Amino acid sequence: MIKIIHLTFVLLAFSSFIGRVLLPLTHPNLLNQKAFKIAPHVIDTLLLLSGITLVFQGSWLSGEYGWLIAKIIALLGYIGLGGVLVMRSEGTTRWLAFAGAIGLFIYIGIVAVTKNPWFFL
Numbered sequence: 001m002i003k004i005i006h007l008t009f010v011l012l013a014f015s016s017f018i019g020r021v022l023l024p025l026t027h028p029n030l031l032n033q034k035a036f037k038i039a040p041h042v043i044d045t046l047l048l049l050s051g052i053t054l055v056f057q058g059s060w061l062s063g064e065y066g067w068l069i070a071k072i073i074a075l076l077g078y079i080g081l082g083g084v085l086v087m088r089s090e091g092t093t094r095w096l097a098f099a100g101a102i103g104l105f106i107y108i109g110i111v112a113v114t115k116n117p118w119f120f121l
């Protein structure tokens with residue numbers, strides 16, 4: 001059940017990130033609405049809380065948790081690129097950060113499924 005909630009927030013977080021990057025280009029006025037400012041933070045917090053709940057529910061800390069550490073490090077990179085650099089830069093830097101953030105998001109998802117941080121080797 002919690003996993004379904006977690007996966008729902010994974011999809012919501014991904015859509016809200018893409019929305020925050022594309023909406024200013026297509027509907028700049030929408031971003032001034034309160035709901036569009038608050039929603040991403042609510043979604044990201046619930047994604048994190050559902051992930052932490054899964055860690056305890058699955059007793060992941062007493063087993064093999066290397067994949068979890070990789071996930072959290074990649075999450076920090078995703079926050080840095082997606083939450084900070086994309087929102088505060090312009091031009092090529094912004095789009096490179098955008099591509100990097102999406103790459104890290106996909107990496108996090110694959111690591112979650114394979115439980116192997118080096119799945120690409």
Ligand code: HEM
Binds near residue numbers: 003006051052071078
């Ligand atoms: C961008 C953020 C995240 C993405 C894209 C993501 C993605 C996923 C996916 C796709 C699964 C399903 C794996 C499966 O069913 O095989 C999953 C499960 C899980 N995630 Fe996340 N997650 C994210 C954030 C987090 C965070 C922040 C934590 C913990 C602090 C976390 C902890 C877990 C745990 C413990 C599971 C359960 C693994 C299992 O029982 O097989 N996730 N995540």
